C-alpha cells in the first residue's frame with residue numbers, strides 16, 4: 029500500500045490571528061504552527077493501512093514556506109517514510125485551486141494507491157484542494173471520509189462518508205483521493221525514537237521548474253482569486269446578563285428577552 | 294459581457310434546499326447591476342417538476358440538467374454535467390450552496406474548467422466589473438475580502454443561512470431550458486453501495502436556524518434529554534462541543550467548531566459550554582447567541598448576547614415551558 033498524504037502547516041487552533049495595520053495580510057510572526065488537524069487523520073490512516081497491508085510507503089507532500097519543514101518533520105516522526113517539500117517563491121500567494129495544481133504537478137510522477145487530504149486546511153478553510161487535486165490527476169475522490177477499508181485485491185476501497193443527516197457507503201477504484209473527516213481515527217503522537225528517526229528520513233525540497241510548472245500557472249499570478257483585505261470580525265459587546273431571583277425566573281426573563289427584544293423566537 | 298449568473302442546485306430527495314433561494318435573491322441584484330440573465334441550474338434525475346420553483350426568486354432562466362445516471366449524487370457524474378453546461382454557456386459566475394454536496398462538487402468543477410473559486414462565502418458583490426466575496430478564514434478569526442480575477446470563470450459557494458431570501462413573487466415566470474446531460478456509466482467511477490439516513494426529520498446543523506448545543510456541563514449522554522425537549526419546542530437542531538463528542542455522549546456529526554461543523558444560526562443556545570476559541574470559531578457568526586452557564590467567568594460570557602448564570606439543569610426545563618407558553622399565544 030503506497031500512500032501520499034498532503035500536509036499543510038497552519039497556525040495553531042489557539043492562535044490569535046490579527047491583520048496587519050493596512051489589512052493587506054495577516055500577522056503570523058510569533059504564531060505557533062501545527063499540522064492542519066485533518067491532515068493528521070490522513071497521516072494516521074496511511075500508516076494504519078500500511079501496517080495492515082504489511083508493507084508500502086507513506087510519502088508526505090507539502091507546499092509551503094521554509095517553516096513548513098517543522099510540520100513535515102513532525103509527520104515523519106509520526107511514522108511517514110519520506111517527504112517532498114514544494115518550496116519556491118513561485119508558489120507564494122497560491123489560492124486553493126493553484127495549490128492543487130502545484131500538488132498535482134508533483135504527484136503526477138509518483139507511485140501511489142491512495143492520496144489523503146484533509147477535509148479542509150484550518151487556515152484558509154476552503155475544502156477545495158482534495159476534490160480539485162483528484163480532478164487534475166484524473167482520479168475519483170470521496171470527501172469527508174470516516175472509515176476506509178481496502179479490498180483484498182487492493183484494487184478498490186470501501187469508504188464511509190458523512191452526508192446530511194446520515195452516512196453513505198461507497199466503493200472507489202484505486203488509485204483515488206480521499207479527504208479525511210474527524211472520526212476516521214485517532215492520530216498517534218510522535219514518539220521520542222520517532223522524532224530521532226525523522227531527522228534522517230529523506231525530505232526533498234522541490235522547485236516549481238523541477239516539476240515542469242510554469243510560474244504563471246501557480247502562485248498569485250496563477251490564482252483566480254485574491255484576498256484584497258483582511259479585517260477582524262465584529263466582536264460582540266458584552267452580554268446582557270439575565271437577572272432573576274430563581275432559575276425559573278431567569279428562564280422566564282430569558283424567554284421574554286428572546287421573544288420581545290431579540291425577536292429570535 | 295458574461296452570459297449569465299448561474300445558481301446551481303442539487304435537490305435532496307425532491308426538495309430544494311433553502312440556501313438556493315437565499316443565493317438567488319442576492320444574485321438577482323448582481324444580475325440586474327451587470328445586465329446579465331440570472332439562471333437557475335437544477336441537476337438530477339426527474340427534477341423537471343421543480344423547475345417552477347426559481348422564477349419567484351428572480352430567475353430569468355432555468356436549466357434543467359437531467360440524466361438517469363444522475364439519480365444519486367456522485368462527484369463524477371454531476372461535475373461532468375455541470376462543467377459541460379458551463380463550458381457551453383460561459384456564465385461569468387457560478388454560485389452554489391456551501392452544503393456537503395456543494396463543497397464536494399464545486400472545487401472539482403473549478404479544477405475541470407480552470408475557474409477561480411472561493412468557498413463558503415458570506416457575501417457576494419461587485420467591485421466595478423469584478424466579482425467580490427467575503428469569507429471567513431482562520432476559522433472565523435478573520436474576514437477576507439476576495440476579488441475574482443477577470444480572466445477566469447468565477448465560482449463561489451455560499452454559506453447557508455447568511456444571505457436573506459426575498460419574499461417569493463408567484464407572478465414571475467422563467468424560460469425553462471431542458472438539457473440532456475451527456476454522462477455515461479463509465480464516467481461514474483464511484484459506486485454508492487448504501488445510504489444510511491439518520492433521523493430523517495432532523496435539519497442538519499449547517500442549515501439549522503435554531504441550535505441548542507450542549508457541552509461538558511451536560512454531565513453525560515442522558516443529560517441531553519432536556520436539550521432535546523427544548524429543541525423540540527424551538528424547532529431546533531441539537532449540537533455539541535468537542536468535549537461532549539469526545540466523551541461519546543453525542544455523534545461526531547453533532548460537533549460544532551473549528552474541527553466540527555461551522556454553523557450560522559439565527560439563535561444559538563450554548564448550554565454548559567465554556568466557549569473555547571475552537572468552539573466559537575464554529576458558531577460565532579450566529580445572529581443571537583445565548584449562554585447558559587453556572588460559571589460567571591466562563592469565556593463564552595464575553596462572546597454572547599444573553600447569558601443566564603445558573604445551573605443549566607435548573608434553567609433549561611422551565612425555559613422550555615416558558616417558550617412553549619409563548620409559542621402557544
Ligand SMILES: Cc1cc2nc3c(=O)[nH]c(=O)nc-3n(C[C@H](O)[C@H](O)[C@H](O)COP(=O)(O)OP(=O)(O)OC[C@H]3O[C@@H](n4cnc5c(N)ncnc54)[C@H](O)[C@@H]3O)c2cc1C
Pocket residue numbers: 041065507508509510511533534535536537548549550551552553554564565566567568569570571572575585586587588591603604605606
Ligand atoms: C485542535 C483542536 C481542535 C478543536 N476543535 C474543537 C471544535 O471543533 N469544537 C469544540 O467545541 N471544541 C474544539 N476543541 C476543544 C476546545 O478547546 C474545548 O476543549 C472544548 O470546546 C470544551 O468543551 P466544553 O465547553 O463543552 O467543555 P468545558 O470547557 O469543560 O466547559 C464546560 C462548561 O460547562 C459549565 N457547566 C458545567 N456544569 C454546568 C451546569 N450544571 N450548569 C451550567 N453550566 C455548567 C462550566 O462552567 C464550563 O464553562 C478543539 C481543541 C483543539 C486543540
Ligand SMILES: Nc1ncnc2c1ncn2[C@@H]1O[C@H](COP(=O)(O)O)[C@@H](O)[C@H]1O
Pocket residue numbers: 033034035036064066067089090091092124127131144145146147148149150152153154155156157158
Ligand atoms: N499547501 C499545501 N500543501 C499540501 N497540502 C495542502 C496544501 N494546501 C491544502 N492541502 C491539502 O488539501 C486539504 C484541504 O485544503 P483546503 O482546500 O485549502 O481547505 C488540506 O487538508 C491538505 O491535505
